[in-house]
Amino acid sequence: MASVKLYDKTGDAKAIRIQEKLENNFGFLPQTFQAMGRSGEFLEKLLSLSEAAGKNLEPKTKELIAIAVSAANGCEYCVSAHRAAALQLGVTDEEITGALEVAAQMSAFNTFNKAIGLDLDLKAK
Incomplete structure (x- = not known):
């Protein structure tokens, strides 16, 4: 059980859009992206870092x-x-x-x- 609120497409509009894409990719929305889903800006930056690291x-x-x-x-x-x-x-x-x-x-x-x-x-x- 998570020790923080999980924002399952309940964060800001940008977070919701990103989470919908992630859900389509995974077939479900992993909890890590729910926990990061309050702020679309935060979620977007972390995902960008993941893509950039180790190119x-x-x-x-x-x-x-x-x-x-x-x-x-x-x-x-x-x-x-x-x-x-x-x-x-x-x-x-x-x-x-x-x-x-x-x-x-x-x-x-x-x-x-x-x-x-x-x-x-x-x-x-």
Whole structure:
């Protein structure tokens, strides 16, 4: 159950138009877009950011990154959504597991290294 109001086509006029398009694309209106649906301007900007981010990446790579970052950030909703999108693009369960392994490994290294304040001795030249 959501901890915020869900604006299922009850936000401003722009939000309603965007949500109707999203509903047509998905076959239903995902709760994330309902939660963002009070302000069409806000919803539009976030969707624009989603489209702009990683334009130079293959769609499969972009989804694997989204899964890994979502897992590292602890967002079960986003892991599930991006796993579904990745599978539709032909990503395998083994590739998804590999992305999650890298996220776990990096999270462990990041936590350890942030805690001890190392000098930056490994750098690109």
